[in-house]
Amino acid sequence: LKPRMIEEKMLVLLRQSKLAKWFSGIGQEAISVGTAMALDKQEYILPMHRNLGIFTVRGIPLNRLFSQFTGKPGGFTKGRDRSFHMGTQEYKIVGMISHLGPQMGVADGVALANLLRGDKKVTAVFTGDGATSEGDFHESINVAAVWNLPVIFIIENNGYGLSTPSSEQFRCKQFIDKASGYGIEGVQVDGNNILEVYKTVSELAASMRENPRPVLLECMTFRMRGHEEASGTKYVPQELFDVWGRKDPIKNYENYLLDEKVIDADFVEMVRAGIKEEIEAGLEISF
Numbered sequence: 001l002k003p004r005m006i007e008e009k010m011l012v013l014l015r016q017s018k019l020a021k022w023f024s025g026i027g028q029e030a031i032s033v034g035t036a037m038a039l040d041k042q043e044y045i046l047p048m049h050r051n052l053g054i055f056t057v058r059g060i061p062l063n064r065l066f067s068q069f070t071g072k073p074g075g076f077t078k079g080r081d082r083s084f085h086m087g088t089q090e091y092k093i094v095g096m097i098s099h100l101g102p103q104m105g106v107a108d109g110v111a112l113a114n115l116l117r118g119d120k121k122v123t124a125v126f127t128g129d130g131a132t133s134e135g136d137f138h139e140s141i142n143v144a145a146v147w148n149l150p151v152i153f154i155i156e157n158n159g160y161g162l163s164t165p166s167s168e169q170f171r172c173k174q175f176i177d178k179a180s181g182y183g184i185e186g187v188q189v190d191g192n193n194i195l196e197v198y199k200t201v202s203e204l205a206a207s208m209r210e211n212p213r214p215v216l217l218e219c220m221t222f223r224m225r226g227h228e229e230a231s232g233t234k235y236v237p238q239e240l241f242d243v244w245g246r247k248d249p250i251k252n253y254e255n256y257l258l259d260e261k262v263i264d265a266d267f268v269e270m271v272r273a274g275i276k277e278e279i280e281a282g283l284e285i286s287f
Contacts, residue, residue, distance in 0.1 A: 003029050003052040004250055005275050006062070009283070010069060014229060018287075019070055020082055025050035027192070027224035030249035031156055033057055034197030035124055039205055044110045046094040046103045046125040049084045050156065050223075058091040062282030072286055100127045101136030104153065108140050111149040111212075120209040124152045124201075130161025132178070133169050144214035145182040151214045152204060156191065158223040163235045179216040191219030192249040222247070 007026055013019040025032065032053030036045065047054040055065055068075030068086055076086040087095030094110070097103040107125035114121045131137055132155060144151045155175045159166055172178060179186025189200045197219065204215050222244035226232045233241075257263045 001250055001254075001271065002056045002275050002278075003032065005272070006052060006056070006065075006279060009279055011229070013070070022069075022229050023049035023083060023227070024223070024225035024229065025052055027244065027248060028156060028158060028221045029053050030194040030197050030253070031154070031191045031219045031221060034194050035152075035154065035201050038198050038201035039122065039124060042092060043121045043205075044092045044094060044107075044123045046096070046107050046110075046123070047084065048096050048100060048126045048128060048156070050128075051084070051126055054093065055084075055091075058093060060088070060091055062278060063285035066282050066286035070286065074286055099134065100131035101134030101140075103127075104131075104136055104140035104151075105143075107151050107153075108144050108147075108149055111144065111151045111214075112147065115147075115149060115212055122150045122152060122205045122208045124154060126154045126156060128156055128161065129158065129166045129169065129175075130164065132175060133161065141178075141182050141184070141214065141216065145184045148213050150208040150212040152201065152208070152217055153214060154217045154219060156219050156221055158221050159240070160223065160227070160236070162227045163231070175218040176216060182214075182216075184214050184216060186216045186218065188218040188220065191221035192244075192247045192252070194249060194253050 004026060007024060010019055010022055014022050028050055032047065032051040036054045036057035039045065041058065045054050064074060064076065067073070068077065069083060071079045071082050073079050076088055084096055087093050094103065094106060104125050104127060107123045111123040114123070127137065141153060157166065157175055161169055174188065176186030176188045187200060187204065189196050191197060200217070204217065208215065222240065224241065224244065254268060
């Protein structure tokens with residue numbers, strides 16, 4: 001819920017010209033949040049520009065994030081960059097590299113360092129549909145496979161590589177079919193189900209710490225907004241929005257918790273109010 005509410009606020013700032021650019025992860029939050037919660041905080045994550053939940057779960061102060069997004073001196077790159085092109089050693093996050101493929105090789109390096117030191121740690125790196133067609137994708141997975149590097153290669157399959165449907169990028173039925181070509185495991189999960197993501201990543205990480213090896217994790221999801229806000233979504237059929245709109249990860253999980261009587265309406269209202277207050281306080285500091 002926190003990354004969703006932050007995004008909704010950032011979209012307002014974008015329309016007010018207080019933000020230069022925004023890549024939306026609305027509808028895909030369960031992947032980022034579930035992964036970050038499943039991993040140890042000392043394990044490195046290499047996110048994309050749609051993984052705000054990684055940053056919020058790792059506990060980065062919102063004023064620092066907002067300063068980064070708006071190009072203020074208080075941001076991680078002191079105003080020299082914007083959006084998610086930044087990393088932080090303190091929170092074990094390596095900044096994304098456009099166009100995503102190259103950061104998979106960096107993840108190999110992090111994992112190799114852990115392996116050589118004898119540290120029982122895994123590394124998680126995110127990539128998207130389009131980046132799987134890049135040479136770096138193939139080279140990085142092949143090296144990880146040959147050297148048994150403990151890397152979780154997470155593909156967010158939202159159906160499109162920018163505006164190109166995944167079906168026009170490869171002949172395979174699904175991304176996990178590629179795993180067998182490298183001799184590694186391929187696992188597919190419902191990326192909109194926070195419990196499935198968390199459980200799968202937790203189990204994979206625990207196994208990989210004891211038995212180092214790479215795994216290809218395909219998370220099925222959908223991008224509810226454009227590749228970036230300026231791109232729009234005219235190339236996406238409306239029926240996809242209708243179908244995936246009913247699979248909203250936050251609303252469905254909230255309803256599940258309400259139905260199971262884990263929480264009640266008052267709790268939901270309290271949480272939303274608390275996050276809103278935290279967002280406003282962060283913006284006040286950053287601006």
